Structures are given as structure tokens and as C-alpha cells.
Amino acid sequence: MxxxxxxxxxxxxxxxxxxxxxxxxxxxxxxxxxxxxxxxxxxxxxxxxxxxxxxxxxxxxxxxxxxxxxxxxxxxxxxxxxxxxxKQSFPSQYRLRLEVEANAVAIVEWSPTVVPGLLQTASYARALFKAGTPNASNAELAQKVRARLARQEVLRGTSPPDFSVVVCESVVRRNVGGPSVMRDQLAALLAYGAQPANILQVLPLSAATHGLMDSSASILTTSEARVHQLVGT
Missing domain, CATH: 1.10.260.40 (lambda repressor-like DNA-binding domains)
Structure with missing residues (x-):
């Protein structure tokens, strides 16, 4: 049995x-x-x-x-x-996002705190995971990082979704993982933003109060014209 x-x-x-x-x-x-x-x-x-x-x-x-x-x-x-x-390496509450993300034709991201997962470097992602799970082993951290980076394949396919990103200025100023980690992460963001088809915007700290100041948001549109509003990096 x-x-x-x-x-x-x-x-x-x-x-x-x-x-x-x-x-x-x-x-x-x-x-x-x-x-x-x-x-x-x-x-x-x-x-x-x-x-x-x-x-x-x-x-x-x-x-x-x-x-x-x-x-x-x-x-x-x-x-x-x-x-x-x-997908199975992520908690169940994030699996819907992964399923929709893989079939999205357009993704719009807003983040007030960290670089969205689809644009994170390995060292930046590791620093976030280490801070969130300080008792995790190196092997566990490595698995989490691999899973996050694997999501980025959706942007490297033959028909990647239209991907627009808006981050708060605090995201590019916050010291995640140290100067070297941030230097590489900011370079990756600059490289992404320099591509003609991509949109990367930074909302300045001087901007007026708005309804999403304390929460991130993702709007994903699939080929069936279904729109999903989800939370998470």
C-alpha cells in the first residue's frame, strides 16, 4: 500500500x-x-x-x-x-500569479519598496530572501533564488509580454545587500530601461500622496483579454 x-x-x-x-x-x-x-x-x-x-x-x-x-x-x-x-517551489498564494504570468501578454508593476521580482538580480534576490528567512541554509536560499530567476524566462522568450514598471524612488535608494549588490541591480535596471520597447519609471519621493503608497500591485493581461490584479513581487 x-x-x-x-x-x-x-x-x-x-x-x-x-x-x-x-x-x-x-x-x-x-x-x-x-x-x-x-x-x-x-x-x-x-x-x-x-x-x-x-x-x-x-x-x-x-x-x-x-x-x-x-x-x-x-x-x-x-x-x-x-x-x-x-511553481511548486512557491507558496500556494503565489502560484496563481505564476500561472497568469506565464501566459500574460501585458504586465504592469508598481512597487513602493523593492525591485519587482522579474527584474531582480541573483544577489539582490538572495539578500531579500536572507533578510526574510535569516535561518535558511545556503542551499535553501539558492533554491529560492533559482526559482525567482526562472520566472524571468518569460521576458526572454520569442514573444515576451509588454512589461511596464513603476517603482518608488525609495526602491533605488534603499541599500539592499550592500553597495556592490545595489550597483549591479541598478545597472540591470538601467539596461532594462534602455531597451526601446521597455518602460521603466521612477516615482519621485516628492510626489503627492496616492492610494498605493503602502502596497505593491501587478496588473496582468492574458491573451483572452482577461485582466488580473495581483499582489507580490
Missing amino acids: KEEVASNLEHRDPRYRFAAECRSARELYPERSLSQTELARMVRVSKSTISRVETCTGPIPPDLPPQLDRVFATDGLFKRLYEEIV
């Missing part, structure tokens, strides 16, 4: 499915069964990475799923499973 329950859980868990699909596709490769070393060479990672992925003992590099889809011609299967894995 226990074995049956475990099997059902593994079948539903996208992490286990990713591992099983990778192992199955490798062993049933049309021309001949591939070794882990051969597959690693084809997707440009180490053999140990493939081994860890297939045994669910390590993180999945964000650029691995599309490479597996390319090699095995699986029409986005590994990419979809990876997106499910990323």
Missing part, C-alpha cells in the same frame, strides 16, 4: 516526472540508447548534472529543459514540467 501511494505521488510530482521522462527519452532514443555522458554532451552540461536530474538529487539548470526538448523533439514537454516544478 505504501509503495502504491509513493508511486502515485511520484507520478503527480513534476520533479519525478521530469526525471522519469529524461531517463525514458534517453534510453529510448530512436537511433540507440544514449548514455548519460552522451546526452550531457548533446545538451552541453556535465554527466553529473544529468545523473542528479534523473535521480532528483540536484537542481535543474534553467537552460536544460529547452535543450532536452530540442534533442528529444518533445514539443515543450520538459519546459512545461520545469515550469510546474518552479
